[in-house]
Amino acid sequence: MTERIFYLDIAALVILVIALLSQLTRRMTKGTANHLFLILVSVTLLSCSLEIWADALDNLCVPDLMLRRFAHSVQMIVYNTTTPCFLLYVLSLTSVWYKLPRQKSMWITLAVPYIADISLLICNIFTGTVVDYPDGVYTINPMAYVTYATAGFYIIIAMCYVLFYHKLFSFPKIVCLLFQIPLAGVAGVLIPMFPDICVTSFTGAVGILLIIAMIQRPEEIIDSATGLRKMSAYADDMKKYFLTANQVSIIMVNISNYRTISSIIGYELMNELLMNVGRIMINTKKSIKNYGEVYNIGEGCLRLTLNNCDSDHTQKAAEMINSELKKTFKINQYDINLIAYVCTAQCPEDIRDLKSLTTFGAEFSSKLPYNGEVLHASSASVKRSMTLLSEIDCIIDNAFANHGFHVYYQPIYSVENKRFESAEALLRLIDEKDGFISPEIFIPAAEKSGAIHKIGEFVLEEVCRFIGSDEFKKLGLSYIEVNLSVSQCMQHGLSEKILGIMNKYGVSPEQINLEITETAASFDQSVMTENLAELSSAGISFSLDDYGTGYSNMYRIAALPLKIVKLDKSFVNSQSSKMWTILQNTVKMIKDLNMEIVVEGIETKDMVRKFSDLRCDYIQGYYYSKPVPQDEFVKFVSERNSAAASV
Structure with missing residues (x-):
């Protein structure tokens, strides 16, 4: 009898052990694709070990032929398990894997050939129909081609999926996967021709080595700093979901104070914090017993995908994550509180493509107000806000063309004279299709597009027209406050435009008060300084709006030609005794600078009394009136x- 030559099996065994260790040491152990690839490597390794055992029994001429048939049959059973494992691995790369639980017919189609193949090999132990030992010589019978055909069946199906979903793969990855066909073909051709040379395990090991080199690359998908999947992996995986029309739930976490925290605690501790957040998301996924991945896509944004998860379970998971993120994180010596937006989306129902998902994920936390609750991409308010954001430039253009902009006025009450002596002009946008649109949406968009300059001229023109009218003169008001944006403050020739419009309607400088925000006040641009100086020298007074929102530089404020400081409503809403102490000292400081004080956001009589007792000069808020159109304001x-006056 000719001895079986299994040095290729020894080489395959070494390759497979290294491959398995490579997967483990590179932390390629999480996720469905990694799990299936580990199973594929393990099954191939077991097949290789069994082949060495079976060949050793042949070479030792063990007299028990049933034992030898048993060894080869078990080896072939394990080997023929590698091709279904390879198919499942390919399905996991295309995200079709998550559809399988709902497709019983597909399971039956895939399972029947395998079950028949295994049954044939089990029978071989007793009958020798596949491999046998006539006259003690190892012989491959024609029925063996049935097992080869079964293996080929699974490889061909896998290749069909690769070709059908070729858009999901780069060219090198497609070549790598398609190369499994000639490798399997080589084994199928050589085995009958050279039955004494063991090649099946070696060709399988070469195929696995190619996959590790071209596909199982942790540097492409794993963020080394946090151990979570990175942005490129998120984009690739979501592309797969959309192209395969596979339902997936996404929980988006955006940490809005990420940059502030990072600047304080540094890069390494920030990564530790992100790892803690990622761990919360992973534990949540496990608690609801769902498959999915956690991604760190950068700038404090993390994502959790949940496969085949209904909206109720997604909501439950999001609430759990949101609750945990509200707790204080202890990192080194720091106690850190996150401002974390949490939003859910069902894809493709709520968001239909990768571009829309990426845009929504990047913008929802910066465009929507934070209220500590879980947001939903499917909710009417979120959808409306995001739709408006995508169409806002057109809406602004239409507002100019169709008279959609309106100037409203909110009266300002004088504490000393006990009457209304001024008002703030506030712009409102009422679209024909979308109705009222918040200034928080259209003002930032107008500043970005440059339309803010045209809007500013419109507001000033409307206000000056009103001030120049007879009905304004009958009101006995001292002035109207008009807001200036940062962009307007840094516009060349601003003073000439403002003074030109005022002269057009006969408005005197003392009848206009220009409001600038703390953000604008923090800028030290020569153009802005020049504009403010020219307007101030013309007799126009200035107010500082939203004082207390955190941008103030006290030296800068003292240097500006300010007449009025408007306290932000955050002072009003605070119930803290410490904040009240700060407020008392703030009022004293402003008074010492010979500036007047307007308190914004007053809604109750008790608030009026408190701030009147503090010697604030003016009060503005819903307690007296919300912003109203000109006719209502006059009345x-x-x-x-x-x-x-009659009292």
């Missing part, structure tokens, strides 16, 4: 001031 002020 309101006339009636209230007349009533005050």
Whole structure:
């Protein structure tokens, strides 16, 4: 008898052990694709070990032929398990894997050939129909081609999926996967021709080595700093979901104070914090017993995908994550509180393509107000806000063309004179299709597009037209406050434009008060400084809006030509005794600078009393009136001031 030559099996065994260790040491152990690839490597390794055992029994001429048939049959059973494992691995790369639980017919189609193949090999132990030992010589019978055909069946199906979903793979990855066909073909051709040379395990090991080199590359998908999947992996995986029309739930976490925290605690501790957040998301996924991945896509943004998860379970998971993220994180010596937006989306129902998903994920936390609750991409308010954001430039253009901009006025009450002496002009946008659109949406968009300059001129023109009218003169108001944006403040020739419009309607400088925000006040641009100086020298006064929102540089504020400081409503809403102490000292400091104080956001009589006792000069808020159109404003002020005069 000719001895079986299994040095190729020894080489395959070494390759497979190295491959398995490579997967483990490179942390390629998480996720369905990695799990299936580990199974594929392990099954191939077991097949190789069994082949060495079976060949050793042949070479030792063990007299028990049933034992030898048993060894070869078990080896072939394990080997023929590698091709279904390879198919499942390919399906996991295309995300079709998650559809399998719902497709019983597909399971049956895939399972029947394998079951028949295994049954044939089990029978071989007793009958020798596949491999046998006539006259003690190892012989491959014609029925063996059935097992080869079964293996080929699974490889061909896998290749069909690769070709059908070729858009999901780069060219080198397609070549790598398609190369499994000639490798299997080589084994199928050589085995009958050279039955004494063991090649099946070696060709399988070469195929696995190619996959490790071209596909199982942790540097492409794993963020080394946090151990979570990176942005490129997120984009690739979501592309797969959309192209295969596979349902997936996404929980998006955007940490809005990421940059502030990072600047304080540094790069390494920030990564530790992100690892903790990622761990919360992983544990949540496990608690609801769902498959999915966690991604760190950068700038404090993390994503959790849940496969075949209904909206109720997704909501439950999101609430769990949101609750955990509200807790204080202890990192080194720091106690850190996150401002974390959590939003859910069902794809493709809520968001239909990768570009829309990426845009939504990047913008929802910066465009939507933070209220500590879980947001939903499917909710009407979120959809409306995001739709408006995508169409806002066209809406602004239409507002100019169709008179969609309106100037409203909110009266300002004088504590000392007990009457309304001024008002703030506030712009409102009412679209024909979308109705009222918040300034928080259209003002930032207008600043970005440059339309803010045209809007500013429109508001000033409307205000000056009103001030120049007879009905304004009858009101006895001292001035109207008009807001200036940062962009307007840094516009060349601003003073000439403003003074030109005022002269057009005969408005005197003392009748206009220009409001600038703390953000604008923090800028030290020569153009802005020049504009403010020219307007101030012309007799126009200035107010500082939203004082207390965190941008103030006290030296800068003292240097500006300010007449009025408007306290932000955050002072009003705070119930803290410490904040009240800060407020008292803030009022004293502003008074010492000979500036007047307007308190914004007053809604109750008790608030009016408190701030009046603090010697604030003016009060503005819903307690007196919300911003109203010009006609309503004229009627309101006339009636209230007349009533005050008669008392």
